[in-house]
Amino acid sequence: MSSVVFNGTSFVLPLIIIAIGGIYSERSGVNNLALEGFAGFGAFSGGLVVVLLSGASANPPAWMFWLSFVGAALGGALFSLLHALLCLRFKANHILSGVALNVIALALVGLLIEQVNLDLYHTFSNFFQLPEAARLTLPNLSSVPLVGMLFANAYAYAPVITLLVLLAWYVLNHTSFGLRLRACGDNPEAVAATGVDVVRVRYQAVAISGALAGFGGLCFAYSQHGRISTTIFMGFGYLAIAGMVLGNWRILPTIGACAVFGFARSVVQHLALRYGIEYSMLDLAMAVPYALVLLLIVYGYRSSTPPKALGKHYEKNRL
Amino acid sequence: MVAQDCPNIIEFRHVSKSFSDVAVLKDINLTVRRGEIFALLGENGSGKSLLMNMVFGGCQPDSGEILICGEPVQISSSAEAFAHGIGMVSQHYSLISNATVLENVILGHEPTRRLMRLIPYLDTSKAARKVQELCNRYGLNLSLYDRIDYLSEASQQRVEILKMLYRDSELIILDEPTAMLAPQEAERLLAIVRKLQDDGRTVILISHRLEDVKQVADRCAVLRQGRLTGVFKVFATSTRRLAERMVGHALDFELERQPAVFGDVVLSVRNLCVEYSENKSTLHDISFDVRAGEVFAVIGVAGSGESALADAIAGLAPADSGSIRLMDRDITQDSVRARSLAGMAYIPDDRRNKGLFVGLPISDNLVTKSYFQPPYSKGAFLQRGEFRRYAVQFLKRYGLQLAKGIYTPTYQMSDSEQQMLIIGRETDLDARLIIFSKPTQGLDIGTTLEIRRRVVAERDQGKAVLLTTNELDGALACADTIAIIHDGAFVKVGPANEMSRQELGEYMMGVHR
Numbered sequence: 154m155s156s157v158v159f160n161g162t163s164f165v166l167p168l169i170i171i172a173i174g175g176i177y178s179e180r181s182g183v184n185n186l187a188l189e190g191f192a193g194f195g196a197f198s199g200g201l202v203v204v205l206l207s208g209a210s211a212n213p214p215a216w217m218f219w220l221s222f223v224g225a226a227l228g229g230a231l232f233s234l235l236h237a238l239l240c241l242r243f244k245a246n247h248i249l250s251g252v253a254l255n256v257i258a259l260a261l262v263g264l265l266i267e268q269v270n271l272d273l274y275h276t277f278s279n280f281f282q283l284p285e286a287a288r289l290t291l292p293n294l295s296s297v298p299l300v301g302m303l304f305a306n307a308y309a310y311a312p313v314i315t316l317l318v319l320l321a322w323y324v325l326n327h328t329s330f331g332l333r334l335r336a337c338g339d340n341p342e343a344v345a346a347t348g349v350d351v352v353r354v355r356y357q358a359v360a361i362s363g364a365l366a367g368f369g370g371l372c373f374a375y376s377q378h379g380r381i382s383t384t385i386f387m388g389f390g391y392l393a394i395a396g397m398v399l400g401n402w403r404i405l406p407t408i409g410a411c412a413v414f415g416f417a418r419s420v421v422q423h424l425a426l427r428y429g430i431e432y433s434m435l436d437l438a439m440a441v442p443y444a445l446v447l448l449l450i451v452y453g454y455r456s457s458t459p460p461k462a463l464g465k466h467y468e469k470n471r472l
Numbered sequence: 473m474v475a476q477d478c479p480n481i482i483e484f485r486h487v488s489k490s491f492s493d494v495a496v497l498k499d500i501n502l503t504v505r506r507g508e509i510f511a512l513l514g515e516n517g518s519g520k521s522l523l524m525n526m527v528f529g530g531c532q533p534d535s536g537e538i539l540i541c542g543e544p545v546q547i548s549s550s551a552e553a554f555a556h557g558i559g560m561v562s563q564h565y566s567l568i569s570n571a572t573v574l575e576n577v578i579l580g581h582e583p584t585r586r587l588m589r590l591i592p593y594l595d596t597s598k599a600a601r602k603v604q605e606l607c608n609r610y611g612l613n614l615s616l617y618d619r620i621d622y623l624s625e626a627s628q629q630r631v632e633i634l635k636m637l638y639r640d641s642e643l644i645i646l647d648e649p650t651a652m653l654a655p656q657e658a659e660r661l662l663a664i665v666r667k668l669q670d671d672g673r674t675v676i677l678i679s680h681r682l683e684d685v686k687q688v689a690d691r692c693a694v695l696r697q698g699r700l701t702g703v704f705k706v707f708a709t710s711t712r713r714l715a716e717r718m719v720g721h722a723l724d725f726e727l728e729r730q731p732a733v734f735g736d737v738v739l740s741v742r743n744l745c746v747e748y749s750e751n752k753s754t755l756h757d758i759s760f761d762v763r764a765g766e767v768f769a770v771i772g773v774a775g776s777g778e779s780a781l782a783d784a785i786a787g788l789a790p791a792d793s794g795s796i797r798l799m800d801r802d803i804t805q806d807s808v809r810a811r812s813l814a815g816m817a818y819i820p821d822d823r824r825n826k827g828l829f830v831g832l833p834i835s836d837n838l839v840t841k842s843y844f845q846p847p848y849s850k851g852a853f854l855q856r857g858e859f860r861r862y863a864v865q866f867l868k869r870y871g872l873q874l875a876k877g878i879y880t881p882t883y884q885m886s887d888s889e890q891q892m893l894i895i896g897r898e899t900d901l902d903a904r905l906i907i908f909s910k911p912t913q914g915l916d917i918g919t920t921l922e923i924r925r926r927v928v929a930e931r932d933q934g935k936a937v938l939l940t941t942n943e944l945d946g947a948l949a950c951a952d953t954i955a956i957i958h959d960g961a962f963v964k965v966g967p968a969n970e971m972s973r974q975e976l977g978e979y980m981m982g983v984h985r
Binding site: 327328329333335336339340342343345346347348349461 | 575584
């Protein structure tokens, strides 16, 4: 039971933060299919920070753990600016730009890892080693029955994500920046008519999206792999998109949708191990959350209301 | 901010503007005085909205200058217009649909405070007081925490006005403010306009509704084809004279109407109920007959079910119960095409979306209801040559003069031209029943009169005509029988000549049930 909860939360939390990244971008009116790429490139950037600062040593010091997240957020934001530039400056089709960036991220990460290893450390290697993930146990809460499982030996990023989620919710709903961002996704002409720079708001929204996705991507790298290689591209970015759509582009329902996916996954994983499912069948079992996505989309999509101006280019001075 | 004491709040000197070599505004000289209600009259495409868009930063004049309080100004964005104390409510409201009234009003000027001098947050309470106070003073009757998409058209318009007031606009420009409103709502808007004037604000009213201008405006300017044809004192000028100035020739306001000769029942609707979720209107238990040679008008405020009824009869919205008969055939479950082939023509309300494929050429648009039949198809093959032959003949017959003939892109045609295209296409079908759904909505007076004449001409040929409309004038000018629809149900049906405007308006607003 506790392993289900542990695996569940360590999977759900990063998924939520990536999905919220998607919400920021899409609520401002910029389609974001590039979450997968943002998350992967962000994780790579986190790994790069580790490798650059601590050399190619097999075991980087533990304090690198926190620094790597700063790198991931910055790298994700930087990479997402490509998407913003393509969509906002060059008026590219948002969907195409997103898909292209996913492919580019995968190729770029593979290439850069090998080049960095070769040029700086003269080794042939296709991964960056990450430090051991910091864990923490909240002494008082962890002894509470049931709820305590959430606070025992959890990944140290878990409380940080919880804070980030609260902050993201607050900014989107209770600040003037959040109001402007939401307004840009509904009626950009109206926003412009009040003297607000729509394009600027959208750039900021996409950058936030990249930073959050990068952060989430690195969390996955820690919990799923412990190292950075091209295998970090496992489709969790797409799962986050599904969570955002089923959550109707609102933060609280999106958290719910992501939780359903994550816990479904960990329950299946638990059952599979417990009943000793053949290794070849394990992949099939792991596809359950994705099948769940399909089911939910069929039954849940009807009530979904995407932001009105999603994917539409905003033209100044259109008469 | 505009200085308080200048007599001329805004002045145009030799303003001209052209788009791709077509002159749209030619040498406009105009002065608007502080504190007056100034009307700008003109037909669709006369340039009146463009002129005002210049004031609101939408575009710049090619030559000439705009002066505010005697100072030449360059206005390149709406933010700059606000800074000059100018606000504009355009025809297409620019509101955030999923936000509240208050959020819409403060957007762009959000009062932000910092919690513990650190965490920024929206301080809505102070703004809410100011906005509520403005609401009360001008009788806007809005609830600040309602979401925009749940508000009526008229309420949304008042939110736009509220936005301008919150920004302290001295000069408020209203673009066709009463075009979409029911008579009583229009009255209410005009009352608000008067109150704005009483408070010392200046209002420019862009309109092609002469009655509004006559009611509130002090002076009015008439534009025709981009030229100023004159500035008039409204109280000293007759409505007819203004209209003729607008159109450029004498107008025949009175429709020639033969006395009605009713034939057999063509359309018979019994106990029709429709759940029509798309535009939130439903129909309850509607029954009526339309006879050959009769114009049956269904009139109601926008969204009261008048469009839904037309859609239901044309087959766009499936009936949940009840029956629709066309002559001796039950068409309740028939497809749109089957109904069309059974003798029904339909001119839908939303011409750009339901009436035309604006991305397709004119020749394709003219055969959307007959392309699958000879001579337009032979077997599975389209006869494009026939399409074009018909289109050429069509434009000649209806006197539609387009820049590139049948090769004019449909989306480049004006609203009037598009509507005449649809009306021509549908009347050519030679159907027994012809449905006009809000045929004159948003069109200028010349086209409006022409369309009304066409409606009556169809009836005089012995067709059954169903007309749905939001405009009392249109219904009174054409109809033999009027049904008033409110909240999806008929509240009154009777011969047109037995109903007064007052009575009709009250039924439309749901005063009597």
